[in-house]
Amino acid sequence: xxxxxxxxxxxxxxxxxxxxxxxxxxxxxxxxxxxxxxxxxxxxxxxxxxxxxxxxxxxxxxxxxxxxxxxxxxxxxxxxxxxxxxxxxxxxxxxxxxxxxxxxxxxxxxxxxxxxxxxxxxxxxxxxxxxxxxxxxxxxxxxxxxxxxxxxxxxxxxxxxxxxxxxxxxxxxxxxxxxxxxxxxxxxxxxxxxxxxxxxxxxxxxxxxxxxxxxxxxxxxxxxxxxxxxxxxxxxxxxxxxxxxxxxxxxxxxxxxxxxxxxxxxxxxxxxxxxxxxxxxxxxxxx
Numbered sequence: 001x002x003x004x005x006x007x008x009x010x011x012x013x014x015x016x017x018x019x020x021x022x023x024x025x026x027x028x029x030x031x032x033x034x035x036x037x038x039x040x041x042x043x044x045x046x047x048x049x050x051x052x053x054x055x056x057x058x059x060x061x062x063x064x065x066x067x068x069x070x071x072x073x074x075x076x077x078x079x080x081x082x083x084x085x086x087x088x089x090x091x092x093x094x095x096x097x098x099x100x101x102x103x104x105x106x107x108x109x110x111x112x113x114x115x116x117x118x119x120x121x122x123x124x125x126x127x128x129x130x131x132x133x134x135x136x137x138x139x140x141x142x143x144x145x146x147x148x149x150x151x152x153x154x155x156x157x158x159x160x161x162x163x164x165x166x167x168x169x170x171x172x173x174x175x176x177x178x179x180x181x182x183x184x185x186x187x188x189x190x191x192x193x194x195x196x197x198x199x200x201x202x203x204x205x206x207x208x209x210x211x212x213x214x215x216x217x218x219x220x221x222x223x224x225x226x227x228x229x230x231x232x233x234x235x236x237x238x239x240x241x242x243x244x245x246x247x248x249x250x251x252x253x254x255x256x257x258x259x260x261x262x263x264x265x266x267x268x269x270x271x272x273x274x275x276x277x278x279x280x281x282x283x284x285x286x287x
Contacts (some may be wrong), residue, residue, distance in 0.1 A: 029123055029200045033153070033180070035085035036113040036121035042282045043089040046108070048116070051136045058129055059110040059138075063092035067103040074105035076170070076278065077146045079137055079152030079161070081130060082108065083259070087115050098267060102274070109133045111157075127207035130157040131164055138168050144166025145170035145281060147274075151177050152232065152258065155240070159213035166219065170281035173270075175224040176258055177240035179210045187233070214243040220280040222273045223250045224262060231258035247280060249273045 046061040068074040080095070082088055088108035096106050112129055113121025137146060147170050150158030155177040164171050184201045206212070221244055225237045243248060252259065253267045262270060 014015045022175065029203045030121060032200060033084055033123060034111075034113070034121045036111070037085075037087065038115060041087050041089040041115065044093040046089065049107075050116070050166060051133055053112070053117075053129055054119065056112075057116075058112070058118075058133055059088070060115075060133060061088045061092050061108045061110075063096040065096040065099050065102060065104040067101050068096075068105055071103050073103070074144065075103040076105075076139060076274075077141050077172075078104055078106045079134060079143055079146055079148045079158075080106055080108040081148065081157040082151040083152035083154060086151075089115060094254050099271065099274075102271070106189045107133065107137055109157075109261065121264050123208060123264060124205045126153075126157050127160045127205060134161045134165060134168065138165070145278060147171055147277070149173040150175065150177075152178060153180075155241050156208040156210055156213075157181065159210055159217065160207045162217045162219055163213040164207075164220055169219055171220040171222070171277040172217070173224065173274075173277075174240070175262075176226050176229055176232050177200035177210055177223070177237055179236055179239045180204050180208060182211070183232065183236050187236075210240045211243045214240050215245055218246040220277045221246055221248045222270065222277060223248055224253055224266070224270065225250060226253045226256040226258055226260060229258045233276065249276060 046063045049060045049062055050057040051060060064074060074201055080088065082090065082091065088110045092106040092108045096104060109130065110117040111121065112119035112125040113175055117129070119125060132144070141238050146168060148158035150156070152175070155174045158172055158174060181201045181204050184197050184222070223241050225234060227234065229237065241248065251266060251273060253262065253266050
């Protein structure tokens with residue numbers, strides 16, 4: 001039996017249709033960037049809270065520092081957004097112990113599709129989900145300062161919250177910030193002639209544009225930058241730092257890689273910078 005070979009124009013059209021379907025209809029950026037898991041994770045004593053979101057719920061894990069527990073209430077809330085392959089259960093209890101003698105309460109959010117947060121893992125859901133958790137925390141916190149703290153892709157969520165709710169935050173802590181669109185085009189575009197990188201970059205949600213959001217935010221910010229970041233190269237960190245409109249302090253995590261913890265001198269520097277951040281937020285000239 002002789003196979004029929006499509007004429008070149010039809011073959012090209014077929015290839016084009018498949019390319020379009022894969023690039024634009026298959027949620028490709030979500031599959032390439034997000035790595036959700038739902039396997040049980042030990043929360044180490046953190047308290048689970050759920051918040052309604054769309055037709056399901058968002059999962060938040062809450063822990064207090066020793067001083068907050070002894071006082072009965074925190075002096076500052078930290079709204080934590082973690083990396084794209086991480087889970088909120090792992091960190092709030094450990095991070096509550098980072099704050100020396102501060103009365104801190106940490107709220108760590110699982111993005112949709114991660115852990116007990118319902119729905120599918122979609123980049124387009126991160127921004128709206130972050131706002132939903134922030135609004136719930138703001139209702140709970142009243143006049144107590146709130147500091148969004150984002151790590152890696154969590155920075156995009158923190159910046160979106162700050163750009164959308166400028167009056168509601170005391171400042172920001174941003175660790176290893178990724179400008180997603182610029183990274184995809186500059187770092188990954190050359191080897192595929194931008195046939196893959198271009199469509200992926202075009203489909204990134206505008207509310208996760210770190211550089212565009214950074215240009216609109218005037219709250220004080222602390223940047224924590226891993227010196228040897230192998231995931232988000234330091235030159236990409238600087239694009240976000242340089243775009244940031246508000247006052248900022250930059251803490252170099254010397255010798256650190258992307259996922260290394262904040263400790264020793266860097267942790268002491270962070271605590272000192274938080275004093276500065278809160279003082280700036282409470283000053284009469286604060287935006």
